[in-house]
Amino acid sequence: MPANRGPRTGFLRAAAALVTLAALASCSPDGDTKDPADTTGSPTSTKSSSGPVRLPPVPDGFDYQIGGAYTPPSGVGIVARDRTADPAPGLYNICYVNGFQAQPDEQDDWPDDLLLRDERGEVVIDADWDEALLDIGTPAKRKRVAARVDQWIDGCAKKGFDAVEPDNYDSYTRSDGLLTADDAVSFIKLLSERAHARGLAIAQKNTVELADRRGRAGLDFAVVEECGAYDECGAYADAFDDRAVVVEYTDKGFKKALAGFGDRLSIVRRDLQVSTPDSDDYVRETG
Secondary structure (H helix, E strand, O other): OOOOOOOOOHHHHHHHHHHHHHHHHOOOOOOOOOOHHHOOOOOOEEOOEOEOEEOOOOOOEEEEEOOOOOOOOOOEEEEEEEOOOOOOOOOEEEEEEEOOEEOHHHHHHOOHHHEOEOOOOOEOEEOOOOEEEEOOOOHHHHHHHHHHHHHHHHHHHHHOOOEEEEEOHHHHHHOOOOOOHHHHHHHHHHHHHHHHHOOOEEEEEOOHHHHHHHHHHOOOEEEEEOOOOOOOHHHHHHHOOOOEEEEEOOHHHHHHHHHHHOOOOEEEEEOOOOOOOOOOOOOEEOO
16 A cells, blocks of 8 residues: 555545435435444443444544654654554554555556456546546445455454554546445444454545435544544534544634634644655645
C-alpha cells in the first residue's frame, strides 16, 4: 500500500451518499437498524465470536497516520496506521486496510475474475485513486475476496493492533450500478467475523448511508472523514453510541466538529495527504 495514500474527498462521499440514499429508498428494508446488543454493553468492549474485543477509548487524543507512521504526539491515546506499519506501543491501534479496492501496484496480484468488470469487460476503476474495484457481487466471489483480505486482518492481529479499518466500504457507489449496498454489507460482515475471531474490533469507514446497518454488518465503531464539514457527525454519534474517531481536513470542518461533538468524539485535523511531521504539508490540530 502506498505510503502517500491520502483520504477520499468529502465532496465525492457526500454526492455518493445522496445517490445511494435515493437507491435505498426504493429497496425493501432489511430490518437491520442499530443492534441492541451493541448498545447495552460496556463502553470498552463488545460481544464477538471469540469473546469481548477492545473498543477505542473515545473521547481521547487521536492521530491519523495512514500516510506514514511517526512517534505520536503527547496526549494521543488512539492512532490509526497502515497495515504495513507497526502499532504504537501503549496506545489503542487501528489497522488500515484497503478492503474493497485494489491498490494500483497490487492490481496484478488479484485474479482477473475478482476485479469488477463492466459490460464491455473493462475493469471498473475508482478514478480518484486509480484503483480497481473488487467484485463482491456474488456470495462465492465475496468469500474469495474476503479470504485474501483476511490474511491482512490476520497480519494486523499478529502485529498487535486492537482494531481494523477496512477502507472503501462505499465503493459500490462508484460501481456504475454493478454492486449494491447489500453486497457491501454482506462482504464487510465476512470481514467482521474474521476480525472478531482474531480478537480485533472493526470500524465502519465513512459511508453514513449504511450506518443504520451496523448490527447486520457486525461493526463496532466508526472511523469518519469530514463529518463536521458535511454535517454527518450526529448520524455517526447516534448510530455508534459516540464510538467514533473523526478526521477533518479543513479549518471550518474541524471547528464545526469540535463545537458540536468535541466532548463526545475523538477529533483531529490532518492535512489531505496525511503526511508525516518532516513534510512541509504536515498539519495536525486538536481541540
